[in-house]
Amino acid sequence: MASFQLSVNNKSFSVEAEPDMPLLWVLRDMLDLTGTKFGCGVSACGACTVLINDHAMRSCQVSVKAAAGQTITTIEGLSEDGTHPVQKAWEKVAVPQCGYCQTGQMMTVVGLLKQNKRPTEEEIDAVMSQNLCRCGTYHRIKEAVHQVIEEINK
Amino acid sequence: MKKVSIDRRRFIKLSTLSGGGLMIGFMLPGLPSFGQTIPDCEFFQPNALIRISKNGEVTIFVARQEMGQGVNTSLPMIVADELEADWKKVKTEIAPYGSMANGAHDTGGSQSVLTDYTTLRKAGAVAKAMLVAAAAKQWNISPDKCAADNGTVVNTTNMKTISYGELVCVAATLPVPAEVTLKSPKDFKLIGKEQKKSNLKDILTGKAKFGIDLKVPGMVYASIERCPVLGGKLVSVNDSEAKEVAGFIKVVTYEGTGKPMHVRPGVAVIATSFWAAEQARDLLKIKWDVGQGYKANTVELFNTMAVRSKQPAAIEKFKKGTVNPIKIASQNSHIAEYKEPFLAHATMEPVNFIAQVKGDNCEMWGGLQLPDWTVNQVAADCGFKKENIKVNLAMIGGGFGRRLHFEFAIEAVKIAKQLDTAVKVIWNRKDDIRFQGYRPANYHRLEASWSKSGELQTWYHHVLSTSIAVMTDGPQTPDPSENQGGAMADFYYKVPNVKTGYTNVDFNINRGWLRSVEICMNSFPVESFIDEVARKMKKDPLAFRLSLLDGREMFLVGEGPGAMKQYPQRIANVLKLAAEKIGYDRPRKKNHFIGVATHSFIFAKSYAAHAIEIELLGPKNFRIKRVVAAIDCGIVINPDGLKNQMEGGLAFALQQALKGEITIQNGKVDQSGFHNYQLLRYNEMPPVEIYTIASEEEPGGVGEVGLPTVAPALCNALAAAGYRPRSLPLKNEGFSWG
Ligand code: FES
Ligand code: FES
DSSP, X not given: OEEEXXXXXXXXXXXXXXXXXXXXHIIIIISOOTTSOOSOSSSSSOXXXXXXXXXXXXXXXXXXXXXXXXXXXXXXXXXXXXXXXXXXXXXXXXXXXXXXXXXXXXXXXXXXXHHOSSOOHXXXXXXXXXXXXXXXXXXXXXXXXXXXXXXXXX | OEEOOOOXXXXXXXXXXXXXXXXXXXXXXXXXXXXXXXXXXXXXXXXTTEEEETTSOEEEEEOSOOSSSXXXXXXXXXXXXXXXXXXXXXXXXXXXXXXXXXXXXXXXXXXXXXXXXXXXXXXXXXXXXXXXXXXXXXXXXXXXXXXXXXXXXXXXXTOOEEEHHHHHHHHTTSOOOSOOOOOOGGGOSSTTSOOOOTTHHHHHTTOOOBGGGOOOTTOEEEEEEEOSSTTOEEEEEEOTTGGGXXXXXXXXXXXXXXXXXXXXXXXXXXXXXXXXXXXXXXXXXXXXXXXXXXXXXXXXHHHHHHHHHTSOOSEEEEEESOOOOOSSOOTTEEEEEEEEOBBOOOOSSOOEEEEEEETTEEEEEEOOSSHHHHHHHHHHHHTOOGGGXXXXXXXXXXXXXXXXXXXXXXXXXXXXXXXXXXXXEEOOHHHHHHSSOBXXXXXXXXXXXXXXXXXXXXXXXXXXXXXXXXXXXXXXXXXXXXXXXXSOTXXXXXXXXXEEEEEEOOOSSOBOOOTTHHHHHHHHHHHHHHHHHHHHTTOOHHHHHHHTTTTOOOEEEXXXXXXXXXXXXXXXXHHHHHHHHHTXXXXXXXXXXXXXXXXXXXXXXXXXXXXXXXXXXXXXXXXXXXXXEEEEOSSOSOHHHHHXXXXXXXXXXXXXXXXXXXXXXXXXXXXXXXXXXOOOOGGGOOXXXXXXXXXXXXXXXXXXXXXXXXXXXXXXXXXXXXXXXXXXXXXXXXXXXX
């Protein structure tokens, strides 16, 4: 066990954990930030996506040791009350079905747009195709992504 | 040959037919009896479904399990409409387990809306009548001078209003009316209008709690190594290395069970975190005795089915007129065989469950589609009195039938019995894909013949599959073909001579219900074969279908109170609508092809058709350009929820058509994650349009009706392009798509 300082959603936390424990489990089980979801644990679904230094990352693949000292944002820190442009578009289009994959979907989009405000269709496809949704909300995700892009480039 | 009458889906038997369903006027214990004034009353709760508080907030309790299908919105809408509630002030909550009659929480078979529709309306109407009576009492006027509207009661003489919140204390003292009048559907205010999911905001902010997010004080975590072959036994386990992992608590073993759930024997690592449990689990050294089960092999299974399909079926399902076997197809007859693999549910929320045992008492937390059966079985398998088992239901991150099974609950309790704290068992993705009740593998032989003048004369369908009922009931099941039958008494095409039969081919893997179950299994062969026959007869596949449906009268399927109505005309109507919207009659672009398929989801009183347009990009390489779905599900409660289910159903069914497949070798499942059990991806979702037939029929269920016609419509489009896939998934047939 070792002690790590984490900066999550602009708050500082000190956690005792094995250095290779994935950030995913630290967030969920130690910090009670359960909006970040476990879907596969092997970087195959995107349910666990968070922002690390403004990049969308799979928190199941980032050890607590690597995460320490970085700026981490989870869905809970994306906005105070669900008013981030991505959340607003998701709300307007009514994307979710069960909702389980959606926080990961939104964080992936946020990460994508932080890097590039006007991604091409191919870039969107390449990124979003790595996030799975078993309920099949892709049709609406596509619509919502396009709405956000339009909104933030107004 | 054994003869079996039409089967109904098991969950319908378990809930509605067993006298379950919701009860109105059902008083919660602890509330004062009527006629008494309630000092400091905080709320009015006329039944287990509705609570109205002094501030006007209306809480509607949802008994059916929310798992993405939208019951936490559609069911409250039905209540709120009759209640004349202000939808903005409506909150929804999971109805506590035990607050309703048996069967009320059972969720499956697309049954929630159609089963509860009238009961929910009555519950809302009862509350409204009491609020109106309360206002009348307050104003000292006759109740017929009052009207309810948008969370208030209006004095229709002077147009004064009083809010529901202000009436709760008086309403709570009034008797519950025995009779209420329901609204005329033309007066519906919420039903039929798009509403967003009631928990949308919580989902978007990460606040929504699924079963996997729950915590119980003192809880520890478990990860389980299960016997890789069904029917095996644990020989020994060495945990000396596992013990070294920080956070390791101990190893707990338990034996498997047989029917109905077939829990595999397991070795559970208990640890302070799931991560630690997983790490330690990897270090276990376990010896299993796999028994005879290692012989199971899907390649052999399909070979056996192919041979067996040519022989008479073991069980006759339906017979009309005379159908003689056709050995070799001629100019006036056709034979084709189809096959579909085992499939996994692969819900996004991995299976998980929390259990705690304190002496004779057991408490459980998690999502369950059939909680009553779970309680009964946990009582039987783990040695508890039913009344000592407490259930806390949780929201489910995708059901699709996965949680109609509950082997995970039995497992968790078996582990909790050996611990003095609560334990949360999480299945990792590998566990999820490798161990579950799979959609049965199935194989079909169809034969048809027609007269020289082109009239279809005979239709024969032999369904072979690995029975679900044999797993849940044991080999002595009264009907191994339950949930598996082919075209049966409900066969909708007009053919004078029809014969269908079923043969169970056993196989050592557990089977369960996957979204659309047998309807999906049978629509692919039936709707492909009718297309093949049309093409062989040189008829247009759409016109040919319509000639066998249009004008055909409603007929009853089955007998007595359980009889179901089959409407060939509604099957024709959705097909016509889908064909019209895709422009079936318009000239097509070069290399563009359209396929259609239609069906009735008779158990859910819904009808749907798909028309799919593809572009052939090269040999066996295609792109889906457009998908049009048409649905008739009677009165639509929430049009947005309906669309969601149809869009999602398309994605789910496309995965099955294109790439879904579970294979088994030496008794072990080959697939182990999303890398080899691939789901549909964002870039594979085609443009989709949903069209609904306006109807005043009672509402039907929509959770499954959007799947069955997807694979046949796609395969019929490929047939138009010169291919005729008869085996799913298409990836195995050399197809690629982009
Ligand atoms: S849980 Fe991290 S990608 Fe699936
Ligand atoms: S909304 Fe259910 S998995 Fe995406």
